Amino acid sequence: MQITATEDVAAPVDHVFSELTSFEVLERYAMRRGIEVQRRFKGDLPTAGEGWMLRFAFRGKEREASIVLEEYRPFDGLRFGGRSGGLETDTLIELVPLSPSRTRVNLVFKMTPKTLSARLLVQSFKLARSSINRRVQKRMAQYRDEIEARLARSA
Numbered sequence: 001m002q003i004t005a006t007e008d009v010a011a012p013v014d015h016v017f018s019e020l021t022s023f024e025v026l027e028r029y030a031m032r033r034g035i036e037v038q039r040r041f042k043g044d045l046p047t048a049g050e051g052w053m054l055r056f057a058f059r060g061k062e063r064e065a066s067i068v069l070e071e072y073r074p075f076d077g078l079r080f081g082g083r084s085g086g087l088e089t090d091t092l093i094e095l096v097p098l099s100p101s102r103t104r105v106n107l108v109f110k111m112t113p114k115t116l117s118a119r120l121l122v123q124s125f126k127l128a129r130s131s132i133n134r135r136v137q138k139r140m141a142q143y144r145d146e147i148e149a150r151l152a153r154s155a
Contacts, residue, residue, distance in 0.1 A: 001111045001122050001125055001126055002110045002111075003107075003108075003129075004106070005106075005133070005136050005137050005140050006106050007107075007137075007140040007143075008098065008103070008104050008144075009102065009104075009105060009144050009147055010101065010102055011102075011147055011148055012097075012100060012101055012103065013075050013095050013097040014075055015147070015151055016095055016105065016147060017074065017075050017095055019147045019150065020078060020093060020105075021072075021078070023046070027039075027052075030054070034056060034057065035055070036055040037054055038052060038055075040053060045072075046069045047069070047072075048071065048072065049068060049069070049070075050068065050069060051067045051069050052067045053065075054066070054067065063085070065082055065084035066082065067080055067081070067082045068080065068081045068082070076094070077094040077095055078092075079091065079092050079093075085115065086113060086114040086115025086116075086117060086118035087112070087113055087115075087118040087121065088111070088112045089109065089110065089111050090108075090110045090112070091108070092108040093105065093107055094106040094108075105140070107136070107140065
């Protein structure tokens, strides 16, 4: 299953990239949503092959997931791989400068089931695809607003 979303941000590509790679902020955001985040890297930025272990409740069960930074292309994009049980994920975030002060953010999220239970989970996501797409688009719009607000405060 694949989910795609696009959002135009009224900020230069370097600012958007620095916001996307502000991993401490993203970790705090996840923790506010009830996700336990454990770093698997030293320093401020992970290198390729390093990432995070996550623990969270989903559908009444405690789950674990690992997220690994696979590609880090400054001012161009990021790619993350993930694994939780029998489900593998691939997340690509691409940045496209539209002008010196506008950037398009393209998100492509793919889920690949590797077990029967993961196949059933992905099937249930497929049935709810339109509501999932709406929620992803809404979250991207909220994140866009936050990036633009932080840019306005720093100017």
